Amino acid sequence: AAPAKALRAGATLSPDFIVRNVVRDFMTAFVNSGRGLFTPIDTAKGLIGTIRKDADFQDWMKGGGANATMVARDRRYMQESLAKLSAETGLMERSWNVVKTAGVGPLLSGLRMVSELAENATRLGEFKKLTGEGKEAIQSAAFASREVTLDFARIGASMRAYNMITAFGNAQIQGLDRVGRAFHDRPLNTTAKVAGGITLP
Numbered sequence: 039a040a041p042a043k044a045l046r047a048g049a050t051l052s053p054d055f056i057v058r059n060v061v062r063d064f065m066t067a068f069v070n071s072g073r074g075l076f077t078p079i080d081t082a083k084g085l086i087g088t089i090r091k092d093a094d095f096q097d098w099m100k101g102g103g104a105n106a107t108m109v110a111r112d113r114r115y116m117q118e119s120l121a122k123l124s125a126e127t128g129l130m131e132r133s134w135n136v137v138k139t140a141g142v143g144p145l146l147s148g149l150r151m152v153s154e155l156a157e158n159a160t161r162l163g164e165f166k167k168l169t170g171e172g173k174e175a176i177q178s179a180a181f182a183s184r185e186v187t188l189d190f191a192r193i194g195a196s197m198r199a200y201n202m203i204t205a206f207g208n209a210q211i212q213g214l215d216r217v218g219r220a221f222h223d224r225p226l227n228t229t230a231k232v233a234g235g236i237t238l239p
Contacts, residue, residue: 039202046205051149056156063160067186069231070220073168076186084163088155098165101180104158160187188212 049055060081067076087095098104164186168179184191192215193201193208201208220228 042201042203042205049205051153053149056149056153059153060156060159063157063187065236066188066216067160067164068235069228070186070216071164071167072224072227073174073182076164076167080163080167081160082163083166084161085155085159087162087166088158094166094169095162097169097176098162098180098183101165101176103161103165103180103183157187185216188216 050059064076064078064081067081086092161183165179165183168174168182169176174182188209190208190212192212197208197211
């Protein structure tokens with residue numbers, strides 16, 4: 039598993055990947071969002087909410103919206119425990135100072151934080167859209183936000199084993215599965231969004 043893990047880290051934590059991933063996630067959300075039109079403003083709202091950890095972010099976490107990113111799945115994600123620990127001890131503030139001042143290990147931690155922030159922006163944007171318009175309750179909106187791009191937590195035991203040795207095996211299969219489900223669930227809506235938002239440009 040070590041080479042696959044190193045490849046995943048090298049690919050997903052490079053700054054150019056993080057920037058491209060924001061655009062890719064937006065396009066995926068534009069196509070997959072079944073509740074109206076997903077816009078760059080929704081992504082921006084999600085990014086701001088993720089940075090500020092606002093009330094919507096807290097509700098999104100409680101509703102189960104987190105843990106869907108590739109970075110989160112590639113390590114043991116303990117966000118709620120860390121948030122509690124940080125509030126009690128100031129851990130995250132001190133950790134960020136370490137990231138800014140120390141070497142490669144903390145640099146990777148910093149890149150992980152930025153990568154996860156970028157991936158969560160789109161998901162939180164969808165959550166804000168759904169709860170803000172009063173269309174969905176917190177938990178259903180949180181799970182819908184996971185599905186607006188790729189939910190990397192959708193993985194069974196066999197795929198988990200395969201994914202340990204094949205860096206992006208689950209991501210490739212989940213991508214095809216998500217597109218297939220979008221066309222199955224909303225064929226006309228999805229076709230129009232793909233044609234207008236991807237093919238035409």
